[in-house]
Amino acid sequence: MILKEHHDPMGAAIWDYFHSGEAERLVVQSDMFEDDELPAACLFRAEAEMPAWERTALRLCRGRVLDVGAGAGCHSLVLQERGLDVTAIDISPLSVQTMRERGVRRAFAADVMDGEREELAGPFDTLLLLMNGLGISGRLHRLPQFLSRLKELLAPDGQILADSSDIRYIYEDEDGALLYDGDGYYGEVDYQMVYGHCRGPRFHWLYVDFERLREAAASVGLQAEMLEAGPSHEYLVRLCR
Ligand code: SAH
Numbered sequence: 001m002i003l004k005e006h007h008d009p010m011g012a013a014i015w016d017y018f019h020s021g022e023a024e025r026l027v028v029q030s031d032m033f034e035d036d037e038l039p040a041a042c043l044f045r046a047e048a049e050m051p052a053w054e055r056t057a058l059r060l061c062r063g064r065v066l067d068v069g070a071g072a073g074c075h076s077l078v079l080q081e082r083g084l085d086v087t088a089i090d091i092s093p094l095s096v097q098t099m100r101e102r103g104v105r106r107a108f109a110a111d112v113m114d115g116e117r118e119e120l121a122g123p124f125d126t127l128l129l130l131m132n133g134l135g136i137s138g139r140l141h142r143l144p145q146f147l148s149r150l151k152e153l154l155a156p157d158g159q160i161l162a163d164s165s166d167i168r169y170i171y172e173d174e175d176g177a178l179l180y181d182g183d184g185y186y187g188e189v190d191y192q193m194v195y196g197h198c199r200g201p202r203f204h205w206l207y208v209d210f211e212r213l214r215e216a217a218a219s220v221g222l223q224a225e226m227l228e229a230g231p232s233h234e235y236l237v238r239l240c241r
Contacts, residue, residue: 002091002109009195011094013040014072018098027194032182033170038193043072050074053228053236054130057161060227060238063125066153068112069133073099079128080104087119112136113149123155129162132234134213138204140185143216147239151222160222160239166209169233185212210235 017023017040028036067076070088079086089110090096099107108119137146171180180186187207193200214224217239228236
């Protein structure tokens, strides 16, 4: 599903920030946590400003690359400058428009789950999903189906590079016991973004721990390898056939 322009708060923030050098507050709301702010500047991070595991992921990219949920295109631009053949997709039309203006040559408004899109005719040697890109799957029970779709796009010896985060620590007491009392898995979150008068749709988002990711990947014939752990429960993973 592609977002409608008036329901695309993150795209509006990205568009404003690129065109005027500033943006209003982009607020991330959820039932579980207090309101949080995502500064638009973060989405325009240069390579030197990226966390270490994102720089590692960029270094490992090879061949034909698909940047899934590319946002403002920060990773696509770095890879393109290195001479890689990059395709960037996002469900946010304003983000895609901004990516094109920033110089991303192949940027398309597309949902990665849409099997009909010509631009998504693989195979790709690398699928890149950064800033918790596996979150797009939304729910733990949908993760195998999501990974299986990514596998369809992948060349036989291709790789998926993605990061996620184990958010168990949020619900742990001092002894490490899990205090989560929700219905499902503790990494399942519902979000809504708000930018000025623009309110986006509510959407499901998934933070998954490595062990559950490994199991979901194995169930669709993918092997998961932990490549790097970040300082606060984030990790970078590579999935291959
Ligand atoms: N990768 C970028 C942006 C991450 S935010 C960065 O690291 O800065 C996640 C992005 O995924 C958002 O721009 C959102 O619009 C996009 N997205 C969400 N669901 C998607 C889907 N089904 N297909 C493609 N992109 C999607």
